[in-house]
Amino acid sequence: MIKGIGVSGGIGIGTAVVIKQQAASYEEHAADPAAEKNRFHQALEQFCEQTEKLAEEMAQSAGEKEGEILRGHILMVKDPFMQSQIEEQIDAGSSAEAAVDFACTLFIQMFESSGDELTIQRAADVRDIRQRLFELLTNSGSSALSALPMGTVLVAEDLTPSMTAQMDKAAIAGIVTQNGGRTSHSAILARALRIPAVLQVENAAGRIQNGDKIALDGSSGEVWINPNSEQLAELEEKKKSYEALTAELRTLVGKPTQTADGKQAELCANMGTPSDLPAVLENDCEGIGLFRTEFLFMDRDKAPTLEEQFEVYKKVVTALEGKPVIIRTLDVGGDKDIPYLGMKQEENPFLGFRAVRYCLKNQALFHDQLKALVMAAAFGDLRIMVPLVTTVTEVREVKAMIASIQAECQEEGISFGKTIPLGVMIETPAACMIADLLAKETDFFSIGTNDLTQYVMAADRGNQEAAYLYSTYDPAVLRSIERIISSAHTSKIPVGMCGEAAADPLLTPLLLAYGLDEFSVSAPSVLPTRRTIARWNMPEAGQVAEHVRSLSTAEEIQTYLESVQK
Amino acid sequence: MITKKITVTNSQGFHMRPAGIFTAEMAKFKSTISITANGKTVDGKSLMYLISACIKCGTEIEITCSGEDEKEMMDKAVSLIESGLGEQ
Numbered sequence: 001m002i003k004g005i006g007v008s009g010g011i012g013i014g015t016a017v018v019i020k021q022q023a024a025s026y027e028e029h030a031a032d033p034a035a036e037k038n039r040f041h042q043a044l045e046q047f048c049e050q051t052e053k054l055a056e057e058m059a060q061s062a063g064e065k066e067g068e069i070l071r072g073h074i075l076m077v078k079d080p081f082m083q084s085q086i087e088e089q090i091d092a093g094s095s096a097e098a099a100v101d102f103a104c105t106l107f108i109q110m111f112e113s114s115g116d117e118l119t120i121q122r123a124a125d126v127r128d129i130r131q132r133l134f135e136l137l138t139n140s141g142s143s144a145l146s147a148l149p150m151g152t153v154l155v156a157e158d159l160t161p162s163m164t165a166q167m168d169k170a171a172i173a174g175i176v177t178q179n180g181g182r183t184s185h186s187a188i189l190a191r192a193l194r195i196p197a198v199l200q201v202e203n204a205a206g207r208i209q210n211g212d213k214i215a216l217d218g219s220s221g222e223v224w225i226n227p228n229s230e231q232l233a234e235l236e237e238k239k240k241s242y243e244a245l246t247a248e249l250r251t252l253v254g255k256p257t258q259t260a261d262g263k264q265a266e267l268c269a270n271m272g273t274p275s276d277l278p279a280v281l282e283n284d285c286e287g288i289g290l291f292r293t294e295f296l297f298m299d300r301d302k303a304p305t306l307e308e309q310f311e312v313y314k315k316v317v318t319a320l321e322g323k324p325v326i327i328r329t330l331d332v333g334g335d336k337d338i339p340y341l342g343m344k345q346e347e348n349p350f351l352g353f354r355a356v357r358y359c360l361k362n363q364a365l366f367h368d369q370l371k372a373l374v375m376a377a378a379f380g381d382l383r384i385m386v387p388l389v390t391t392v393t394e395v396r397e398v399k400a401m402i403a404s405i406q407a408e409c410q411e412e413g414i415s416f417g418k419t420i421p422l423g424v425m426i427e428t429p430a431a432c433m434i435a436d437l438l439a440k441e442t443d444f445f446s447i448g449t450n451d452l453t454q455y456v457m458a459a460d461r462g463n464q465e466a467a468y469l470y471s472t473y474d475p476a477v478l479r480s481i482e483r484i485i486s487s488a489h490t491s492k493i494p495v496g497m498c499g500e501a502a503a504d505p506l507l508t509p510l511l512l513a514y515g516l517d518e519f520s521v522s523a524p525s526v527l528p529t530r531r532t533i534a535r536w537n538m539p540e541a542g543q544v545a546e547h548v549r550s551l552s553t554a555e556e557i558q559t560y561l562e563s564v565q566k
Numbered sequence: 567m568i569t570k571k572i573t574v575t576n577s578q579g580f581h582m583r584p585a586g587i588f589t590a591e592m593a594k595f596k597s598t599i600s601i602t603a604n605g606k607t608v609d610g611k612s613l614m615y616l617i618s619a620c621i622k623c624g625t626e627i628e629i630t631c632s633g634e635d636e637k638e639m640m641d642k643a644v645s646l647i648e649s650g651l652g653e654q
Contacts (some may be wrong), residue, residue: 068583072582072586075582075589075590075613076614078612079589079612079613079614081609081612081614081615082612082614107614110614111617115617118620119618120621129639163640301653307624310624311622311623318623
């Protein structure tokens with residue numbers, strides 16, 4: 001078994017067809033510029049004709065947006081500057097191939113040196129254009145792609161948009177490539193076509209031979225070359241259940257999240273970086289319940305600027321088109337290695353100087369983050385959430401900072417969010433005990449069950465000797481959750497949950513019965529959670545909660561919840 | 567020659583499709599157009615150069631038009647950018 005990154009879920013089993021892109025060989029010079037120009041223009045015309053046709057097909061089979069990628073190739077190749085570059089080269093004695101190579105390479109290098117992710121990705125488009133123009137000029141098209149046998153696992157260095165468009169999709173059981181990331185065209189197209197795909201498999205086109213039996217898991221990123229019959233039977237089984245499950249889940253896209261008897265809940269997604277956006281949107285979430293901002297601060301030498309943060313927050317808020325986006329302010333502590341923050345090694349980092357405690361003492365850093373959030377709030381339904389709150393004073397201090405930043409924006413004449421809901425993460429026993437007081441000062445709660453469980457049980461789940469105590473099913477944790485929700489409702493503010501517990505199907509009836517307003521889960525858990533919620537009705541959920549109240553240990557509760565699971 | 571500063575507000579910035587719409591409209595004018603952004607000046611009639619300038623939502627750009635129909639060209643360029651370059 002070898003590993004890459006899974007970018008399009010599902011199990012693919014089939015026979016390898018390895019596509020190797022040949023390095024183009026051509027004559028550098030040509031004697032007759034007029035004839036070369038003629039060849040170039042003929043190839044160009046064919047290129048545009050074929051690409052338009054492929055774009056049309058792509059738009060129908062994979063969606064309008066995927067067709068647009070190919071139409072973009074026509075726009076690029078028709079750029080008057082691209083054409084004049086090529087013609088100048090031909091006039092200077094180059095062959096059509098050499099001229100195309102020259103102009104394409106110029107733009108590939110220009111895009112790749114930009115340092116901007118989106119622009120760098122366009123370099124792959126120019127490569128694709130170059131390859132296809134070569135094929136047209138030399139009549140060496142890769143016709144193999146349109147006549148693939150059924151059950152083909154396509155293996156290539158990279159899957160270009162034009163390759164994807166030319167191949168017979170119905171014949172493809174899976175895709176394995178050496179290059180490409182989660183946001184590459186290959187990944188986007190594979191997902192749109194619902195073909196299992198694993199990218200970044202080292203030397204895939206070298207290790208895998210034509211005719212090899214290949215199995216791949218597009219979720220885990222595992223690839224098996226000539227698996228044995230036992231492995232194969234297991235994977236076939238997995239494939240069947242995966243297909244049945246996705247078919248069921250797909251029927252839930254666009255449906256409201258509600259119980260069998262019609263009680264609605266809000267179902268949001270958690271995200272860690274903007275690159276999670278496509279997955280979050282594809283899975284039909286109703287908003288973002290937790291956008292962690294730590295990624296902005298990690299793996300770098302100095303804090304991100306206000307502008308840099310603003311761009312990111314605005315991008316996410318804009319992409320969600322008016323749906324709520326809860327952004328959590330910086331949640332760091334001595335356990336995370338971010339040297340420029342100057343945090344000291346602590347004996348007890350989880351009980352130490354972290355999250356909002358750190359931010360309130362580092363006002364310049366916190367000011368920039370809050371100001372970027374306040375400015376981005378002008379572009380959608382942005383809500384600010386503060387982690388690790390233990391006192392009302394902390395909330396008041398953050399509120400005062402936000403108010404003064406809003407006044408600052410007003411004075412500077414920049415647009416900003418005038419009413420920004422402010423919420424707190426409830427993840428400490430202190431916050432749980434004073435939930436009623438915090439509810440009076442804030443607009444919403446979000447229960448962070450991972451930390452809440454650890455702090456309530458005083459047990460580190462990373463510590464092998466103590467991990468047995470770490471259980472969200474423990475009555476101490478469940479009572480905390482119930483208490484938090486009821487305190488919030490007394491003050492008429494909504495409560496969400498953004499820890500792993502929100503996606504745990506065993507806990508769904510309890511959370512419904514307690515009255516949880518919003519479930520925020522990882523993107524792949526959105527539809528499964530909608531399905532679980534739809535299977536329960538409120539009276540049944542209420543009975544489960546009532547019975548759980550009579551049980552005394554985490555084990556008893558877990559066993560009972562398993563017995564009633566839907 | 568006329569010059570104007572404007573901030574790009576459509577979410578994709580001068581990405582493939584918006585830049586394609588922009589350059590197609592600009593090609594209809596006789597005047598020349600150059601766009602300065604992030605310290606780089608590129609030709610506003612070239613999709614490839616516009617992409618290379620990495621103009622994003624929120625980027626402030628300076629447009630310079632020069633030629634017999636420079637005023638009409640500038641008006642069109644500004645109205646295209648203000649209307650979001652074809653994004654809904």
